[in-house]
Amino acid sequence: MPSTDPNPTTDLNQRKQNLLKLPPGSETKTLYEFPFQEMSLRIDSAHSQSSTDDRSQILSCAPDAVGDLSESELREFIFQHGRYFDSYLASEPGRLSFWSRGRRGLISYKRWRNHVIIGGGLIAPDHHKPQLVAEFLEFAKQHRLSIAFHNIGEEEISLFQDFQFQITKWGEDPMIDLEACNWRGKEYEWIRRQTNYCLRQGVTVCEVRPDQLHPVQWFETISEVIQVANESLTRKPQKKAMQFFEGRIDNHALGLRRLFIARRQGRIEGFVICNPILNGTGWATELYRHRLDSVKGTMAFLIHQVLQQLQQEGVQRAGLCLDLG
Incomplete structure (x- = not known):
């Protein structure tokens, strides 16, 4: 299957156009509460407040069939593509999972009302990460979610800047x-x-x-x-x-x-x-x-x-x- 990953060097306007054309991803259906106190990082999406016009242009989101993914397959995927100390936490019970189309990339998160916090970074091959972010932002717009990524390394900062995230540095991973x-x-x-x-x-x-x-x-x-x-x-x-x-x-x-x-x-x-x-x-x-x-x-x-x-x-x-x- 040919790759549809956007070119990381594509200008921001083109990325916005591509965002509306991307096929939907999926999330598990259970809603979990989590505390927001002492959340010292902020990598916040500029897309959290979507207008009615924006939402009317986005395709409906249909979950992928992820039920046949075994625990061992999930762990192996994270083992191969996780790059942060908390990436492997995506294998824990009680976390929601967003898979990009074709199950090529994973975002692990928890949700409280319309607030989402993501841990473990972008669990995907490097070339697929722009596509993963784009599909997740599409999903967030559909559901009017405010999203924040926790612990993103410097090598991925430019990618999030391209998608107009607000970035706050709060420490360095030793x-x-x-x-x-x-x-x-x-x-x-x-x-x-x-x-x-x-x-x-x-x-x-x-x-x-x-x-x-x-x-x-x-x-x-x-x-x-x-x-x-x-x-x-x-x-x-x-x-x-x-x-x-x-x-x-x-x-x-x-x-x-x-x-x-x-x-x-x-x-x-x-x-x-x-x-x-x-x-x-x-x-x-x-x-x-x-x-x-x-x-x-x-x-x-x-x-x-x-x-x-x-x-x-x-x-x-x-x-x-x-x-x-």
Whole structure:
């Protein structure tokens, strides 16, 4: 099937014309509420207030048949095309999905009344992203939705500017070039000190996977991980996990994510969950927690060990997550 993707260099007027001609995408039908407090990013659409004349020109939106897409197929698609630490969260239950025509691109979002917040960026091949945005804007116009994207990288800013989004910078995603990092020198002295101290205290790190454990062992492990997560949150301002901005471990399978734990004398001291980015060439430490009485330096030690293992596997880069876990 020949591609109908608009050329990224096409001028804005032509894009507006193309927008009205694009075939419709789809969304799941369930409506979910979500909190808007402390929403520090704003990548807002200039198209949220559509006139009656504009709406009369737009084709009706008919959902694609997405029921035959298995969970494993969804995870694999996100694995291949997600580029941000929160892209993989599109696989979680409770999120709405918008698929472009032909199921070539995915936008994951939550909706409250006529407000939509999108997380995970544009999950699609680079050449298809303009088409994905155009189709989603068409859908938003049809339903008079106000939309905002959370966490968009600099490499995609120009695309959103072409579509007249308002953009507000609120932070930078800390990425580590694992191919160039050697953990030597004064700049890494503090990390080495935390690692050495934890090793002397008998803290160890390992990766755990459900397919490598007996079901009872996995249940006990994940139950203790959830216990650690809940304990860690008791001293945080929000008191509970920010479900849109952070991944969850209590309501669905680990999938293609990776779980690393730090233990001391058999007890889990802390954990890190890594999400895949860029087709597995990178991983992001998306969620990490520790016990309140864990050995000092546990998280620095744990993340250091995880990054060293990723280096040994040939992973090119690692993200430390813009939304601190």
